[in-house]
Amino acid sequence: MTQTADTAALPSSAQRVSDLLAQLGHDKPVVMLPATGRTSAEAAAGLGCSVSEIAKSIIFRRVTDDAPVLVIASGSNRVDEAKVTALVGPLGKADAKFVRDSTGYAIGGVCPVGHVVKPVMLIDRDLFLYPSVWAAAGHPHAVFNLTATQLEKMTGGLVADVKLDPVPDAA
Numbered sequence: 001m002t003q004t005a006d007t008a009a010l011p012s013s014a015q016r017v018s019d020l021l022a023q024l025g026h027d028k029p030v031v032m033l034p035a036t037g038r039t040s041a042e043a044a045a046g047l048g049c050s051v052s053e054i055a056k057s058i059i060f061r062r063v064t065d066d067a068p069v070l071v072i073a074s075g076s077n078r079v080d081e082a083k084v085t086a087l088v089g090p091l092g093k094a095d096a097k098f099v100r101d102s103t104g105y106a107i108g109g110v111c112p113v114g115h116v117v118k119p120v121m122l123i124d125r126d127l128f129l130y131p132s133v134w135a136a137a138g139h140p141h142a143v144f145n146l147t148a149t150q151l152e153k154m155t156g157g158l159v160a161d162v163k164l165d166p167v168p169d170a171a
Contacts, residue, residue, distance in 0.1 A: 013105060014142035020114045021137075021144060024154055028145045030137040038108035038140045040075025047134055047143065052076040055127055055135040055151060057110035059099045062120065063090040068102035070119040071162055072112055072135070072151065074126040080164040087160055088120050108140040112155050121157035123148070128159070 010018055010030060018030040037043030040054040047053075054075030062069050069088050073079050085091050099107050104116040112121075112135050127133050127148040134143045135151065152159060 010142065011139045013109065013138035017111050017114060017138040017142065017144070024113070026144070026146065026150070026154070030142050030144045032139075033141045033143060036108070036140045037136065037143055043134060043136075043143060044075060049134065050076070052126070053130050053133050055112065055124075055133040055148075057112060057136055059094040059103065059107075059110060059119070060084065060091040061094045061098055062088060063092045068094065068098070068115070068117055068119040070103075070110070070112070070115075070121045070157075071124070072121070072127070072155075072157065073124040073162055074129075074133075077124055077126055077162070078164040079124075079162050083160070083162050083164075084122060087122060087158070105136075105138050106140070109136050109138050109142065111136050111138045112151060112157075114138070121155050122162055123152055123155070123157040123159045124162050125159050126163060127151065 033046035040051045040056050043054045044051045052074050055072050056075050058071045060069040102117045103110050137144045
């Protein structure tokens with residue numbers, strides 16, 4: 001795995017995340033993947049970890065007030081929108097403009113911290129199954145490592161069951 005932790009080489013959005021993480025007292029650097037980490041599978045391949053260890057950020061728009069809703073899910077899990085709706089209210093789709101305007105990040109690089117508008121935040125409880133996870137750091141090639149407990153403390157997000165349960169086979 002070829003990564004760089006040289007902050008001089010970070011794109012401006014990733015440098016902003018690196019600076020914010022330092023202010024929060026986080027001791028792990030932002031690293032740049034050699035190839036894109038826009039998807040959980042791409043990030044996992046670049047890091048040499050399992051897809052489940054990727055903390056993917058999915059943004060929704062809450063219908064009642066247009067608030068951003070950020071679900072940080074294990075990379076191997078699909079998010080159950082009905083479960084999220086039960087916790088935060090009716091959801092709408094968030095287009096690329098909404099994501100950038102509300103988070104300050106482009107799709108594929110949405111970091112769990114440092115948003116323009118503080119989102120309603122849910123954290124997939126499955127992330128706590130792993131010793132550490134990797135989250136986007138403001139750019140499609142930038143990630144940082146942390147524990148799920150650190151993620152919860154940094155964000156104040158509600159830990160919840162957000163995973164879409166598999167449909168049982170019809171017998």
